[in-house]
Amino acid sequence: MSLKYRIIPVTPFQxxxxxxxCEETGKAAVVDPGGDLDRIRAAVRxxxxxxxxxxxxxxxxxxxxxxxxLAKELxxxxxxxxKEDNFWIQGLPQQAQMFGFPAPEVFTPDRWLEDGEExxxxxxxxxVLHCPGHTPGHVVFFHRExxxxxxxxxxxxxxxxxxxxxxxxxxxxxRSIREKLFPLGDQVSFIPGHGPMSTFGQERATNPFVSDRRx
Numbered sequence: 197m198s199l200k201y202r203i204i205p206v207t208p209f210q211x212x213x214x215x216x217x218c219e220e221t222g223k224a225a226v227v228d229p230g231g232d233l234d235r236i237r238a239a240v241r242x243x244x245x246x247x248x249x250x251x252x253x254x255x256x257x258x259x260x261x262x263x264x265x266l267a268k269e270l271x272x273x274x275x276x277x278x279k280e281d282n283f284w285i286q287g288l289p290q291q292a293q294m295f296g297f298p299a300p301e302v303f304t305p306d307r308w309l310e311d312g313e314e315x316x317x318x319x320x321x322x323x324v325l326h327c328p329g330h331t332p333g334h335v336v337f338f339h340r341e342x343x344x345x346x347x348x349x350x351x352x353x354x355x356x357x358x359x360x361x362x363x364x365x366x367x368x369x370x371r372s373i374r375e376k377l378f379p380l381g382d383q384v385s386f387i388p389g390h391g392p393m394s395t396f397g398q399e400r401a402t403n404p405f406v407s408d409r410r411x
Contacts (some may be wrong), residue, residue, distance in 0.1 A: 199339045201318045203387060204239050206232035207297070211257040214346055214387055216339075217245040225317045227251045227346050228259040228389065231264050231297065236266070251315060252276040252305065253348030254334040255284035256361075257291035259389060264301035273306040275315050278312065278326050281333025282308075283363075290369030322346075325376045327384025329369020336347050338380060345386040345396075351377060353394040356405045373399075373406050 204213045207230045215236070224245035229236055240247055250267055252260055255276045267274050284291070285302060292299045294404035309315070311326035315337065322337040330349045334357075337346040349357040351373050359366040377386075382397025400408050 198307055198319065198342050199213045199322075199344065200243075201344065201387065202243060204231050204235050204237055205231075205391075207261065207293050209295075210390060211258040212389055212391075213244070213259075215239050215243065215247075216317055216346070218274065218320045221318035222246055223248045223318030223409075225249045225251050226266065226272075228348065229262040230258040231261045233262050233266055233269075236262070237262070246358065247272060248317070249315075250274045251337060251346075253336065253346065254331040254351070255281040256331065257288060257295055257300070259299050259348065260285065260288065261297055261300045262291065262336055264303040267303065268301075272305060275307045275311045276324075277331075277335050278304060278310065278328075278333035279308040280363075282322065284331060284333070284362055307319070311324060311335075325368075327372035327376050329359060329367075329372045331361065331364055332363045334372075336377065338384075340380075343384045345377065345380065345384055347377065347386045347388055349389040351386065351399060351403075351406070352388045353392050353399070354403055356403070357389075370406060378406075 199200045202215045206213045213229045214227040309324045313324045325336040327350045383394045
């Protein structure tokens with residue numbers, strides 16, 4: 197029995213919200229519910245799982261915009277991101293205005309996450325890696341058993357997260373990818389915040405921003 201996942205593209209930014217669940221217990225988590233909650237609800241119904249929590253990689257509007265509403269509706273605890281992203285959560289209404297999203301409620305996570313901690317989904321355990329650079333409080337969730345990482349906007353197929361937002365930092369982001377993610381192993385598959393899945397090995401070989409060729 198292992199961790200299953202389903203990717204649900206949401207918002208005009210086509211952000212990859214993920215539904216992950218423990219096959220054994222049917223308990224699930226919604227990762228980065230940015231919006232389009234009807235799509236998320238439909239996926240939950242179709243998979244026949246029971247959502248027990250919300251996990252957040254970071255607090256940009258396209259990843260966190262639907263969090264408060266979903267948490268309130270289903271009575272769910274919110275875990276993540278790292279507390280350094282609190283200013284982004286507090287600024288969600290301004291983010292919504294800037295990008296033409298519906299105004300979301302501000303919330304406080306039930307649990308801020310630190311590097312090295314773990315989160316559980318049913319009987320499955322995911323490791324938490326603090327990977328700043330895109331945002332200062334960005335975290336990644338890694339399920340070692342199945343070699344799956346949910347990396348948010350740290351790394352994409354052929355690209356990396358933007359660092360031109362407040363408290364973003366390019367060098368910090370590169371370090372997060374090379375020192376935190378790549379050592380997990382070339383075989384690790386990852387779900388990025390946008391676009392198709394890839395593996396760390398493929399990005400090490402071909403990604404123009406962080407490949408081994410860049411030294």
